Amino acid sequence: MAKEFLSGNEAFAYGIRLARPQVISAYPITPQTIVVEKLSEMVEDSSLQAEFIHVESEHSALSCAIGASAVGARAFTATSSQGLLYMAECLTYAAGGRFPIVMMNANRSTALPWNIYGDQRDSLSLLDCGWIQAYAENAQESLDLALMSYYIAEHKKVSTPFMANLDGFVLTHTYEVVEVPEAKQADLFLKPYVTENKLDLSYPKNLAFSVGPDHNTAFKFKEHLGILRAKEAIDEAEHKFNEIFGRQYTGLTESYHADDADYIIITLGSIAGLVRETVDKYREKGEKVGLLRIRYMRPFPNEEIAAVARNAKAIGILEKDISFGNEGTVYTNVNSALQKAGLSIPSSNFIGGLGGRNISEHEIESIFEELKNEKSTVSFLGIGGGEE
Amino acid sequence: MMVNIRWHGRGGQGAFTAARLLGAAYSSHENKYALAFPSFGPERRGAPIQAFTKLDTKPVVNRSEVDKADYIIFLDDTLFTEGILTELKQGGKVLLNTKQSFENPRVLTINADSIAAEILKQPITNTIMLGAFASVFDGINLDDIKEAIRLFMPKKLHEKNIAAVEQAATQINRGVLL
Numbered sequence: 001m002a003k004e005f006l007s008g009n010e011a012f013a014y015g016i017r018l019a020r021p022q023v024i025s026a027y028p029i030t031p032q033t034i035v036v037e038k039l040s041e042m043v044e045d046s047s048l049q050a051e052f053i054h055v056e057s058e059h060s061a062l063s064c065a066i067g068a069s070a071v072g073a074r075a076f077t078a079t080s081s082q083g084l085l086y087m088a089e090c091l092t093y094a095a096g097g098r099f100p101i102v103m104m105n106a107n108r109s110t111a112l113p114w115n116i117y118g119d120q121r122d123s124l125s126l127l128d129c130g131w132i133q134a135y136a137e138n139a140q141e142s143l144d145l146a147l148m149s150y151y152i153a154e155h156k157k158v159s160t161p162f163m164a165n166l167d168g169f170v171l172t173h174t175y176e177v178v179e180v181p182e183a184k185q186a187d188l189f190l191k192p193y194v195t196e197n198k199l200d201l202s203y204p205k206n207l208a209f210s211v212g213p214d215h216n217t218a219f220k221f222k223e224h225l226g227i228l229r230a231k232e233a234i235d236e237a238e239h240k241f242n243e244i245f246g247r248q249y250t251g252l253t254e255s256y257h258a259d260d261a262d263y264i265i266i267t268l269g270s271i272a273g274l275v276r277e278t279v280d281k282y283r284e285k286g287e288k289v290g291l292l293r294i295r296y297m298r299p300f301p302n303e304e305i306a307a308v309a310r311n312a313k314a315i316g317i318l319e320k321d322i323s324f325g326n327e328g329t330v331y332t333n334v335n336s337a338l339q340k341a342g343l344s345i346p347s348s349n350f351i352g353g354l355g356g357r358n359i360s361e362h363e364i365e366s367i368f369e370e371l372k373n374e375k376s377t378v379s380f381l382g383i384g385g386g387e388e
Numbered sequence: 389m390m391v392n393i394r395w396h397g398r399g400g401q402g403a404f405t406a407a408r409l410l411g412a413a414y415s416s417h418e419n420k421y422a423l424a425f426p427s428f429g430p431e432r433r434g435a436p437i438q439a440f441t442k443l444d445t446k447p448v449v450n451r452s453e454v455d456k457a458d459y460i461i462f463l464d465d466t467l468f469t470e471g472i473l474t475e476l477k478q479g480g481k482v483l484l485n486t487k488q489s490f491e492n493p494r495v496l497t498i499n500a501d502s503i504a505a506e507i508l509k510q511p512i513t514n515t516i517m518l519g520a521f522a523s524v525f526d527g528i529n530l531d532d533i534k535e536a537i538r539l540f541m542p543k544k545l546h547e548k549n550i551a552a553v554e555q556a557a558t559q560i561n562r563g564v565l566l
Contacts, residue, residue: 175424
């Protein structure tokens with residue numbers, strides 16, 4: 001293992017190289033550009049043996065990855081923001097076709113107003129497309145997710161595409177210390193992709209076909225089961241990853257002092273670091289607060305959320321997202337988890353960081369203070385609530 | 389204890405490169421961690437930009453902007469006003485590339501432009517200010533900076549930049565040191 005000083009984008013590219021994809025198709029878009037730029041350099045200097053296809057749009061980038069996966073190749077693409085939205089049509093093709101493509105998405109605001117900075121509205125608005133969705137906190141987790149993503153996506157019980165989300169700029173463009181595993185070790189972890197779900201002249205079959213009303217529900221049910229089973233594949237991947245690399249991840253969520261906490265912030269992505277630091281300060285004062293970081297939005301951690309929320313007095317959901325006319329989508333999902341578990345505790349939604357707006361330590365403290373009122377509200381950090 | 393360093397320069401002067409080299413140099417040691425990032429957004433040559441380095445003995449998890457810095461380093465004195473001193477922590481220092489001299493003990497000066505003209509033969513002062521910083525800040529030594537230059541800069545730039553940081557370390561005006 002080598003210690004390097006890398007950006008989130010670079011770390012992800014190093015992880016993808018270790019996963020040995022055979023086809024990379026991409027259209028450069030800020031701020032993901034560097035991950036594919038780096039991969040193209042690796043292909044150029046032969047440190048990665050892959051076909052690099054520079055396409056004319058994001059729609060084509062994912063179409064191309066689907067074609068590659070349909071002949072049994074391990075495929076990668078990356079995008080961000082409007083690029084992801086432009087791909088939306090192809091997302092359901094990849095998922096329904098059960099093609100285990102991996103995509104890195106640099107989370108970035110969506111237009112209008114035009115803004116290149118980070119928030120999570122792009123990927124969260126596409127939760128229903130049938131992709132596994134993971135959210136990294138730092139560059140090390142980004143690299144490790146890149147390698148683990150193929151293990152999970154290609155798992156026989158799963159066969160589902162995987163979207164790894166990195167917060168635009170604050171993670172993609174920030175440099176930090178990263179342990180880069182040896183290729184030899186990575187090869188022990190991840191075997192080449194072998195599938196029967198491919199076009200093969202020796203065994204002719206129909207792929208990506210039409211299905212009428214009689215059988216359509218059964219296909220969609222199987223697609224649903226595949227993504228639900230990703231939970232087991234994630235546990236299996238993380239267990240094996242720890243055996244080989246000595247870093248243990250914690251499944252769909254990561255709990256930090258949440259188990260005995262009165263007040264919990266549930267969030268996702270790179271802001272979790274600041275929340276963890278704030279939790280430390282409160283704990284030093286003897287106040288029982290905690291953090292639950294959502295690592296996977298699909299499959300959704302219903303049980304994990306219910307388990308930590310069970311003993312809490314109130315929870316707050318902090319997200320860089322708004323579903324206009326309602327509330328943040330993560331909040332909706334968390335409340336559903338609570339309701340299914342028969343839990344009736346106050347939960348509030350804090351919408352922040354839109355279009356790259358800084359979230360300060362003071363604002364995290366204000367969330368914990370607000371939770372002490374034990375009410376259920378929806379508000380925008382720095383602005384307040386919507387009109388009733 | 390986390391040390392926050394903020395870099396001020398103009399697009400093209402290499403402020404972010406300096407921020408990144410500093411992070412890499414510091415974190416090359418056991419149990420030393422760093423975060424380095426630019427002020428995000430479109431890049432325009434000549435426009436004022438900032439870059440940030442956070443140093444700590446444990447992993448740096450706070451990625452948010454900081455309003456009070458331990459050190460503020462100016463590659464270009466046209467960006468400096470004394471008002472900036474309110475953005476320093478108590479005991480914090482400004483490192484300023486300038487020909488002028490200041491009475492204020494919190495402002496440490498160096499004529500990096502003249503070192504750049506003499507050694508680098510071009511008006512780029514980012515590594516020079518990094519050398520000056522290494523001589524002022526106890527947490528890092530000049531050898532770490534030289535190693536980061538060797539690792540992260542193109543080979544043809546090594547010799548001159550290493551000579552420039554050595555020169556900078558001897559010429560920084562440390563102000564009143566008691």
